[in-house]
Amino acid sequence: MHGYKMVDDDLIVSGVQLEDKQCPNGCEDDDKLVLNAKDIICNLPGEFSVVSCQSCGLLRTNPRPTPETIGFYYPDDYGPYQGTKVSQKELAGLKRVSWLRKFIRKLFKFNTNCLPKVNPGRMLEIGCASGAFMHKMANEGWDVEGIEFSEAAAESARQLGYNVFAGAVECAPEPLVKYDLIVGWMVIEHLHDPIKALKKMRSWVKPGGQLVISVPNAGSIEFRVFKRNWYALQVPNHLYHFDTETLTEVLRKSGWRTQKIYHQRVLGNLVASLGYVCNEKFGESFFSNWLMRFPLASGRLVYLMYPLAFIMSLFGQTGRMTIWAVGADLDEK
Ligand SMILES: [Zn+2]
Incomplete structure (x- = not known):
């Protein structure tokens, strides 16, 4: 056994099976328990351990649900799927960007979906959900395709006219034509075998192709x-x-050279985490619920929090980061 197996009757009832996996960097079997935690997003049963590999420092959830049974933890109302649908206004091209909005976008750089300045070409989005980002890029002249684990979300994206493979990235077929750019927003941490997936993506980009x-x-x-x-x-x-070092190492192992790391200037994680602490200490309330929903419903409040987020990002201390990488030459490996 590599981890700290949790036996949970509820898990048996739900049909979830756990597997115990070694560090994907191929390190010696030497893990340290960091903490035990529950699913606080959807409140589904089970308690899970986060362990740290003593050799490379990579943190992972172990034991973990198998690829075949993890779908249990992605119910249809799974929070992160919300808000990725393209609105009717956007579809009809009626959503104009005012000069004020353009100015505000220039002033506040949140670093959430920042991309290198390259000419439009072929783009693949892994974890494209219902296709909102693909749609935005297509409007900017990109030829876009997607991969999405959820069949329902993949179908919504297909209805916009995009080619989307429904399933795990690790199982996706080879593209007919290679890509100039592959993007994945908050996806890699969900994959069972990130190195296999990242190596696959490395083989799918044109020479000089980028990963964001x-x-x-x-x-x-x-x-x-x-x-x-x-x-x-x-x-x-x-x-x-991941942290900056363990992610850079996983990318290097998969044939990618990290170019830039942007610390995002957003504090949605922090506010929601405060909500979970309030909930635990004082019980559920309107206030704690509001805090917990903040990442999905913050709206313009993100501007209010920008100064603090900006300072924290300077020290690399905000809870999210965006990474640019380029396919490494074979002799760099
Ligand atoms: Zn390791």
């Missing part, structure tokens, strides 16, 4: 303060909990 991904940052102060109540921990959906 975002992940939670388990090296941030947010994780150290909130621990099991950290909103971005999200066990057992998140199977890996």
Whole structure:
């Protein structure tokens, strides 16, 4: 056994099966227990351990639900699926961007979906959900395709006219034509075999092709303060909990060279984590519920929090990061 197996009668009832996996970097079997946590997003049964590989420092959820049974933890109302649908206004091209909005976008750089300045070409989005980001990129001249684990979300994206493979990235077929850009917003931490998936994506880009991904940052102060109540921990959906170093190493192992790391200037994780702490200490209330829903319903409040987020990002301490990587030359490996 590599981990700290949790026996839970509810898990047996729900049909979830757990598997015990070694560090994907191929390290010696030497893990340390970091914490035990529950699914605080959907309140589904089970308690899970986050362990740290003593050799490379990578944190992972172990034991974890098998690829065949993890769907139990992605119900249709799974929060992160919400808000990725393209509105009727956007579809009809009626949503104009005012000069004020353009100015505000220039002034506030949240670093959430920041992309290198390259000419439109072929783009693949992994974890494209209902296709909102693909739709935005298609409007900017990109030829887009997607991969999405949820069949229902993939179908919504297909209805917009995009080619979407429904299933795990690890199982997706080879593309007919290679890509200039692959993006994945908050996806890699959900994958059972991120190295296999990232190697596959490496083989799918043209020479000089780029990868842009975002992940939670388990090296941030947010994780150290909130621990099991950290909103971005999200066990057992998140199977890996990267920091700048462990992510750079996983990318290097998969044939990618990290170019830039942007610490996002958003504090949604932090506010929601406060909500979970309130909930635990004082019980459920309107206030704690509002805090917990903040990442999905913050609206314009993100601007109010920008100054603090900006300062924290300077020190690499916000809970999310965006990484640019390029396919490494074979002699760099
Ligand atoms: Zn390791």
